[in-house]
Amino acid sequence: MADTTRASAGFHPRTPSEARVLDYLLGGKDNFAADREAAERAIALAPELPMMALESRKFLGRAVRFLADEGIRQFVDIGCGLPTQNNAHEVAQAAAPESRVVYVDIDPVVVSHASAILAGDERTGVIQADMREPDKILAHPGLRHLIDLDEPVAILLVSAFTAIPEDEVALDIVARLRQAISSGSWMVISHPISDSRPQVAEQIAAMYQAKDLSGAPRRHDIRSRAEVEPYFDKLDMADPGIVRLPAWRPGPAGPSVDPKMVWAIGGVGRKL
Numbered sequence: 001m002a003d004t005t006r007a008s009a010g011f012h013p014r015t016p017s018e019a020r021v022l023d024y025l026l027g028g029k030d031n032f033a034a035d036r037e038a039a040e041r042a043i044a045l046a047p048e049l050p051m052m053a054l055e056s057r058k059f060l061g062r063a064v065r066f067l068a069d070e071g072i073r074q075f076v077d078i079g080c081g082l083p084t085q086n087n088a089h090e091v092a093q094a095a096a097p098e099s100r101v102v103y104v105d106i107d108p109v110v111v112s113h114a115s116a117i118l119a120g121d122e123r124t125g126v127i128q129a130d131m132r133e134p135d136k137i138l139a140h141p142g143l144r145h146l147i148d149l150d151e152p153v154a155i156l157l158v159s160a161f162t163a164i165p166e167d168e169v170a171l172d173i174v175a176r177l178r179q180a181i182s183s184g185s186w187m188v189i190s191h192p193i194s195d196s197r198p199q200v201a202e203q204i205a206a207m208y209q210a211k212d213l214s215g216a217p218r219r220h221d222i223r224s225r226a227e228v229e230p231y232f233d234k235l236d237m238a239d240p241g242i243v244r245l246p247a248w249r250p251g252p253a254g255p256s257v258d259p260k261m262v263w264a265i266g267g268v269g270r271k272l
């Protein structure tokens with residue numbers, strides 16, 4: 001595995017972490033009692049959450065496969081979460097073994113688990129870093145070791161901006177990353193939206209009001225579609241554009257669930 005460097009974010013087993021709650025929703029074992037309790041409270045409000053978490057992973061897998069078919073051989077998965085199913089390096093390297101993948105997360109549990117799983121894999125790395133500092137991420141030796149920013153790269157931000165309450169900060173992160181990548185690079189972005197489940201979305205957002213690992217206050221709602229669409233500004237969107245996750249290039253058999261059941265949208269856009 002490539003060079004790994006730790007940032008200073010703490011490890012708080014009694015405070016639910018997004019990565020470990022998601023791990024529980026996906027049926028994983030890398031979570032603590034506080035994470036399981038938070039996840040169960042969220043599931044009581046929205047029983048569709050485990051299905052949505054799975055659909056998000058499937059979207060990520062289809063997007064990475066699409067980009068591998070487009071010739072992309074470098075991937076940076078920011079806010080990657082705990083290693084689970086359809087991990088970017090597995091999908092990319094199954095399509096093209098020479099693909100290089102760097103995972104980025106602020107959560108030390110994510111970084112230590114990913115490091116253990118990736119030990120011995122010279123084409124895949126993990127760094128602990130804060131997406132609020134995109135310039136530091138792109139300059140990080142652990143990323144530069146594997147990723148050549150003069151060549152096309154895919155930046156993945158899958159369900160990552162739920163952790164960034166301020167709209168202007170999220171938009172600035174996207175803009176800085178988009179500016180830094182070379183022409184012909186891609187961005188994969190998804191985000192839950194409040195539009196079809198406004199009350200449930202609000203209650204779930206309220207559960208995450210405790211400060212997160214980056215120390216940032218959380219927002220009181222989940223973004224609307226209109227608030228998420230500007231993340232894709234200045235990108236040439238691959239068909240079918242910005243859609244509910246199951247509806248993004250589902251393959252010949254069609255979506256595995258009714259797209260309307262999944263209140264999250266995503267898209268894949270190319271920097272011209």
Ligand SMILES: C[S@@+](CC[C@H](N)C(=O)[O-])C[C@H]1O[C@@H](n2cnc3c(N)ncnc32)[C@H](O)[C@@H]1O
Nearest residue numbers: 019079080081105106107130131158159163214
């Ligand atoms: C909802 S999870 C999404 C995980 C994965 N991308 C997926 O869709 O399956 C959000 C992830 O972002 C990470 N995260 C939260 N704040 C972050 C920050 N400031 N910088 C980097 N990662 C962060 C969390 O630790 C968590 O793993």
